[in-house]
Amino acid sequence: MSCLFCKIVEGAIPSTAVYQDELCYAFADINPKAPVHVLVVPRAHIDSLHDTGANHRALLGHLFWAATEIARQKGLGQGYRVVVNIGEHAGQSVDHLHLHLMGGRPMAWPPG
Ligand code: AMP
Numbered sequence: 594m595s596c597l598f599c600k601i602v603e604g605a606i607p608s609t610a611v612y613q614d615e616l617c618y619a620f621a622d623i624n625p626k627a628p629v630h631v632l633v634v635p636r637a638h639i640d641s642l643h644d645t646g647a648n649h650r651a652l653l654g655h656l657f658w659a660a661t662e663i664a665r666q667k668g669l670g671q672g673y674r675v676v677v678n679i680g681e682h683a684g685q686s687v688d689h690l691h692l693h694l695m696g697g698r699p700m701a702w703p704p705g
Pocket residue numbers: 597606608621622623624625632677678684685686687688
């Protein structure tokens with residue numbers, strides 16, 4: 594098993610846990626781009642959002658719910674971003690589906 598985020602989910606590589614349940618694990622990004630930068634990943638390996646199907650609909654809803662729950666817990670009521678990079682053109686660098694929850698500062702639009 595060579596996937597970095599699978600290893601993090603299993604605890605083989607250390608991370609700073611933020612939230613976890615039976616379906617997902619959320620941890621601090623190692624190279625934060627905002628005061629709050631958390632990654633929310635499914636426990637089960639999926640390469641990218643592009644590789645999901647109808648059988649993943651409930652899981653995808655759960656991941657967004659978890660990101661928003663973390664945002665509420667961290668007091669991000671002024672606003673935040675939930676970002677999913679998908680594939681090469683979007684700069685996805687880890688091929689295990691993940692949501693970036695970013696907040697704690699104003700953000701520009703559009704992203705680069
Ligand atoms: P992406 O570029 O959308 O694939 O995002 C991958 C994210 O994973 C980047 O923001 C990295 O900083 C983050 N990352 C890479 N390795 C680790 C790690 N060991 N622990 C936590 N975050 C990581």
